[in-house]
Structures are given as C-alpha cells and as structure tokens.
Amino acid sequence: MGIEGWNKSGNEAGRGGFSACCLAFAIDRIDLIEAACGDEAGRDVRGEVALRILRGLSDCGVALNSVCRDGGRLVVHFAGVPHHDVERCASRVIDGVSEYAIVRDWGTVFVTVSAGGVVSSVADLGRRRMEAWALSALSEASRLGSGRVHVIAAPDGLSSWYGRALEVLGGVRRALDAGRLSLAYQPVVGVDGEVFYHECLLRAVDENGAAMGPAEFVPVLEQLGMIGWLDHYVFGKVVEELLADERAVLGCNLSGQSVSDSGWMERVFDLLSARPGVARRLVVEITETSAIFDLMKAAGHVAQLRGLGVRVALDDFGAGFASFAHLRALGVDIVKLDQSFLASAGDAAWFDRVAHLAGLVRGIGCDVVVEGVEREEQLAVLDLADVTHVQGYCFGRPSAYRRWRYEESGGQNEAAGVR
C-alpha cells in the first residue's frame, strides 16, 4: 500500500519543492535490551528492526536510493517525496516496527524506534550533509522521547550555511595539518586557593596568523556531526601532557556527541588503560550535552571513565541543555556552573541564584565550580558556602604557560586564597 501521491517520479514530485530526502532510524534504549539480554540479542534485534523498517518503507511505496548503517542507526536516502509525506511515512514505519513483539529463544522484547530526517529542494546538498542533518534531527527526536519523528526542511540558505561550515571545517583541518592548533591552560582553583587542575582550551591560528576561537568552530563541527576527530586530537594532546609530567592534573573538554559514541569512547578507554597513572590526573569536562544522542549510553561511559579513576565534570550547567536530567543520569563528580550566571549578575538576585544552585548540586555530593569569575568584587558578593572551586580571569587567564612544569609546587598554591 503506498501513500497517496508518492508513486510519482522524482521530477514530478520535485515540482512540489522537494527532491532529496534522508531518514535516520534508531532503536530507543537498545542499551537496555543489550544489558538485559546480551550483545548477541542486541545484534539480533538490530537486524530484525532493520528488516521491518525496510519493509515498512517499501509498503509506503518509497524507492530507496541507498541504505547504510551508521553505528546502531539505519540511514536511508530517497528522492521525490514532499515533506509532510516523509513525516507520515516515518511515523507509519516506526508504528509498524513496534506493532509486534520480537520473539526469540533468548526472550521476547517490544521495541520502539525514533526517526529523524531532512528534506531538501536542493538536489546537490550531498549525501554526507544530508546524513549529518538527518542525524541531528534524530537526536532531537530522541531527546523528545521514544517513538518520535522529527523531520526538518533544509532551508534555502542551507547550502550556503554548509558552504560556510565546510570552510570553517577546512580551516581547522588546515590548522591541524600545519601545526597551528595548540592548547591554553587555565587553572580551576579550590576556595582555599589551591589549584585543583588546569583546563585545556583549544587555540587555533589561521593562515594569516589571526586567532580562531573555539567558540567560532566547535559549534560548527558539532552541527556537522564532526567534532569527534577534533576531540580525539585534543584528547591525545592532553594525554601527552599528562605523560610528560606527572605533576600535571588536566581537564579536557569532550563534546556530548563524543561521550555518547561507543566507538569513539572505546579508543579513549584503550588509551587510558594502556597508560596507568594518567586517568587519575585527568578531568573530563562534558560540554554541549544537547549533542548527547543516547543519555544512557553516555552514562555508561561516564561510569567506565570513573571506574578508571577519571573525574568527570558536567560543563555549562544551568545554561542551554545541561539540565538536572543530565545531572541525575550521568552521575558526575563535578558540576561547573555556567559563566553566564556571573555575566548577568548585575543584581544581587543573580548571586543568590548561583548560591542556591550550588547548594542543590552540593546536596547530591558533587564538587561545584563557579566559572567566569573576573573580579574580586564578585567573590565578595557571592555566597561561597556550597562552592568548592572557582575559575576565571581573576585566578588566571588561559595561557600556554604550563605552570605545573616550572613551579616548585607543581602549580599548586599559586592562586590567591578565595576565603
């Protein structure tokens, strides 16, 4: 049975405005099935679900141009289908998948599937770009709950957005190849004035010697779904620094995208397991939690990291997507309160909010870092009762200087006491 108006040629339907479509499907909470029934059962379920999805698409009359697996996700490309029909089709397919239980020797399970997609009137957007958008729509669908569909229309300006994004990506890649990427280190200081660790912040310089801030390119790479290789580069550099001097205690920013990717994290675990003594001097800061596409999987990885002795921080808490749901699920050691709290702290009420939030976080046993402390006056006003650490220009700007290497105390006790 086909959806009305679908069995048209690509060109014909293309007159309706859309000529290319990419849908990505993922099984909701497959990690729970794997945990309960084993990896073999997980593979079995993935295979069965893939068959049901393809059968469902065919029942809708969709002629697929290509099908591929991306990790645990199934990604399909087709053409000539208008936006609202893509949504209807995806809903019908995912309803079909969960209609019947999967009955096997190892047990019986019901699964739900979420789908994300992109439809575009621009035929030459390219497969990788379409996939990146479909996957980002899929993370949005998964964020909303189970069995959800989220389809976006590629705006007319998308190709120019991609053009610019690819330029940014190219710039970072060239900087990497030419050795123009480096790290800056900024201390995170205890309220007693002792340096806890130095956060490593990426620095890049373009062909003309101009600085490119991570705020310019990290979000772009995240949107392209390509932050993984950059995080991998930085992680490698941070581990090198830790190996070079055993007095170093360093923080490394990892995007939520990387932290919820099992293949990516496997390399991290291998790297740390082969280098004893590094993990306990490493703090992983999870940034951009909106990019976590599987919270339970990310929580499993956090537990594994902590098992190795790594301390894990939830970054930018209280801003954007870093929420109490993340805090509860991820089980981190440290919470960093977003610096926007202090930036907007023109009035005393904001300082009260910081203190209140710090109390809540401290109440569940995490260390609390207040970020973005620029001036001593801010500390005078802030109630530090539940704050364990502070960070900001007031205690040291990010710089290439490796103070742990050159100072007797390994960089400890360098900052002025806070209390």
Ligand code: C2E
């Ligand atoms: P973040 O992790 O929250 O890092 C803190 C940012 O605040 C840094 O900006 C730092 O330079 C800045 N900062 C520190 N103290 C103060 C202060 O007192 N006042 C103000 N106004 N700013 C302060 P930066 O280096 O531009 O980094 C921006 C963001 O880019 C970072 O925010 C982080 O999310 C991301 N980032 C940086 N390096 C990496 C990296 O290696 N990997 C990943 N995935 N993301 C990175």
Ligand code: CA
């Ligand atoms: Ca950070």
Ligand code: CA
């Ligand atoms: Ca932060």
